[in-house]
Amino acid sequence: MAQRIDGKAIAARLVAATAADVGDLAARHGVVPGLAVVLVGEDPASQVYVGRKIAQCRRAGIVSIEHRLPAATAQQELLALIARLNADAAVHGILVQLPLPPQIDAARVLDAIAPHKDVDGFHPVNVGRLSTGAGGGLTPCTPLGCIKLLDTVVDDYRGLEAVVIGKSNIVGKPVALLLLERECTVTVTHILTRNLPDIVRTADIVVVAAGSPGLVRGDWVKPGAIVIDVGINRIVDGDGRARLVGDSVTAELDHAAAVTPVPGGVGPMTIACLLSNTVQAARAQLERAAAIGTDAARA
Numbered sequence: 001m002a003q004r005i006d007g008k009a010i011a012a013r014l015v016a017a018t019a020a021d022v023g024d025l026a027a028r029h030g031v032v033p034g035l036a037v038v039l040v041g042e043d044p045a046s047q048v049y050v051g052r053k054i055a056q057c058r059r060a061g062i063v064s065i066e067h068r069l070p071a072a073t074a075q076q077e078l079l080a081l082i083a084r085l086n087a088d089a090a091v092h093g094i095l096v097q098l099p100l101p102p103q104i105d106a107a108r109v110l111d112a113i114a115p116h117k118d119v120d121g122f123h124p125v126n127v128g129r130l131s132t133g134a135g136g137g138l139t140p141c142t143p144l145g146c147i148k149l150l151d152t153v154v155d156d157y158r159g160l161e162a163v164v165i166g167k168s169n170i171v172g173k174p175v176a177l178l179l180l181e182r183e184c185t186v187t188v189t190h191i192l193t194r195n196l197p198d199i200v201r202t203a204d205i206v207v208v209a210a211g212s213p214g215l216v217r218g219d220w221v222k223p224g225a226i227v228i229d230v231g232i233n234r235i236v237d238g239d240g241r242a243r244l245v246g247d248s249v250t251a252e253l254d255h256a257a258a259v260t261p262v263p264g265g266v267g268p269m270t271i272a273c274l275l276s277n278t279v280q281a282a283r284a285q286l287e288r289a290a291a292i293g294t295d296a297a298r299a
């Protein structure tokens with residue numbers, strides 16, 4: 001039987017550690033981290049995700065500042081809001097929930113967020129820092145969550161074969177970079193990759209983020225491999241009941257060494273990492289302000 005990696009428990013520990021960091025920042029510096037959450041439109045899944053993010057902020061002691069804008073919001077209006085949030089010292093992190101309505105150019109919006117407040121890690125500066133391994137940037141939450149789950153079952157990544165299924169900017173590409181940084185041999189595949197099952201069979205680590213329910217079958221997975229399933233797909237059973245399934249068929253993965261369940265695997269880690277990124281951003285902003293203060297005192 002494969003080990004189930006308990007994302008819910010690991011995320012709860014990270015939220016508790018983040019809450020302790022929040023308490024420390026408040027006690028030592030009188031600063032409470034603030035996260036601005038921007039939702040444009042009424043996409044039902046986005047509304048659920050944003051609601052969860054705000055609820056978890058409260059649990060960790062982070063102040064969340066909600067901005068819900070109508071679906072018809074003009075790009076200029078959203079850019080003006082981001083400019084205000086960039087300039088607001090009480091806002092340490094800015095998250096614009098994706099997807100955005102079609103009249104808005106998401107890349108322009110993500111570019112407009114100050115890189116040091118970009119707790120999603122989607123700004124080109126943070127993407128660049130991740131891809132060069134320069135450090136000091138903010139790392140996208142879901143990929144970071146995947147690595148934190150892997151860290152509980154992998155001692156030494158060096159030379160392991162990792163196959164990533166999915167090439168999105170939110171998960172596939174950044175998780176591949178994080179695995180490469182740990183010196184895995186990384187293959188990035190996607191839904192049009194030829195011989196996908198054969199490629200996945202070579203993997204010691206499989207990260208699947210394809211948005212395709214049950215894509216990875218038991219006979220795709222090498223005995224002893226680790227499967228991180230990022231998929232969250234709502235399907236309707238034969239009896240008409242809706243349930244959540246991942247991008248792999250967990251019931252066929254008994255021969256794997258470890259797997260993440262859906263729900264209760266990667267999902268809770270995304271929000272926990274968002275909170276810890278917000279505290280990291282707040283701390284960095286404090287340090288920057290202190291350094292500027294020191295320079296000013298010297299001048």
Ligand code: GUN
Pocket residue numbers: 095096097098099120141142170270
């Ligand atoms: N939509 C789906 N995943 C994400 C995420 O991690 N961040 C944001 N901002 N939007 C998303």
